Amino acid sequence: MIELKKIVKELNLKVITGSSNLDKEISGGYASDLMSDVIANSKKDNIWITLQTHQNIVAVAILKELGGIIIVNGRKLEEETLKKAKKENIPIMVTDIPTFEIVGRLYRLGITGMM
Amino acid sequence: MTLNQAKEILEAKVITGLDNLETEVKIGCASDLMSDVLIFNKPESLLLTGLTNPQVVRTAEMADIKAICFVRGKTLDEKTIELAKDKNIILLMTHLPMFESCGRLYKKGLVGLGYLDINKKNG
């Protein structure tokens, strides 16, 4: 198990929201850009890697009690998403790196993605 | 990395292109959004995706991507398979989720793109 703040530091992620909520332990990783898939298959305290920026991502993170969201490809969050994530104190991090590479680096830190 | 190696690493099934598994892939690309795959635009990549509709094959065709691996094992649309055969695109299918698939391939040496600038001119 690894703390979210260690991931942030190791991978040099920019924390956009939820910076006071980085102490939690991450149980594993889930990478998907399809809401229905994440709702069906992600697990509690997973770190979620996606390029979706729509406000629905915050709702999904709350619903599934995810540990945090990493937005890839340097995507900018929509205004509504930002507002909602702030209010719910959901950690959202951004990176310019695409999904494959960031997942590879997370995997190297010991985070796996078996269901 | 050859597709044969990728297939072993991902414990994947070959759906089309059994004769072309010596094809080399240089870079991994994981996405469920096709526009981002098109922005990515790296011909020698292996595309990993959770989508299985024929447009995934279309996208690969447009971006000159030779191989796609579907993750989280699901049933494929017959149309997707037909189109892939027609366009000579190799299809693999793994039961592993996306995260685990990327992680395993990365660990064995397949790299991703270090940086993607969505505002950059594509060429």
Add this chain to the structure above:
Amino acid sequence: MAEDKKFTKIQELTYELKIKDVMTKKVVTVHPKKPISELREILYKKGISGTPVVSKGELVGLISIEDFIKCLAQGEMNALIEEKMAKKVETLYADEPVVHAVRKFDQYGFGRFPVIKRNNKKLVGIITKGDIIKGLLKKLEIDYHEEEIHRYRASHIFEDIIADNTTLTFQYNVVGKDFDKAGESASGLKRTLYRLGIQPNIVRRASIATYEAEMNIVVFTDGGKLTASVQPHQIKIDASDSGPGIPDVKQAMRPGFSTAPEWIRELGFGAGMGLLNIKNCTDKMTLDSKVGKGTHLEAVLYLN
């Protein structure tokens, strides 16, 4: 004359192709410690006349239908395979050229040779004359296909046409809301541009832009037209529809902005990157839209 040329072509191919390219990779093998009687199943039912004997992945011998018949005649069905097999086996390496196999078939008159890896003697396949013929035919077919494409390539067309101005126009009708057919126009254009001999990376950029434009028509409208005008110095792509139109073009160009419904997003589209992608793939793009009237997109790629 033509026959002569084909003959050399095949000779050439026997040097070019490796044994691993033509061999049969799925090989039925037997274990040396099994009794001869077990061969009946393998040799008769599978219709093969001999099979490699393998222990721990390594080739240790070869047993044929003749060996089997001999044992049958002498009532030795319980003998072990290793007692009756040929231990000195002629093999080929997977990385040798096919021509070596051809020579070996001539030299020995055998029906098959096991193929092993050069460094560890592991059995990786088996090769028959039939495999060689099949492999050569397949390669010839591929080469022929490529030659065919080459012959039909219209890359010289602009040189052949004498005019002050030449424009080739390709027009495609796009059916709205038909997600299965979506992309057929872009696919057709892609092939056409290749035939014209246009550089692969320009073809790719033009195809991506066309595909995105086509997707927009499919997702948001009841149909429209895609037109590509190719001139010696540029490709111009026009996409027009009489759909709902875009209220705020500037906003629509912003990355991530999208009005696509959730089902489109679940299909992998409508994440608000399409227009930006078209802009990035082409050298010039203009977008005109009137709400209730339709949208007209024009994108240009310069050649060279």
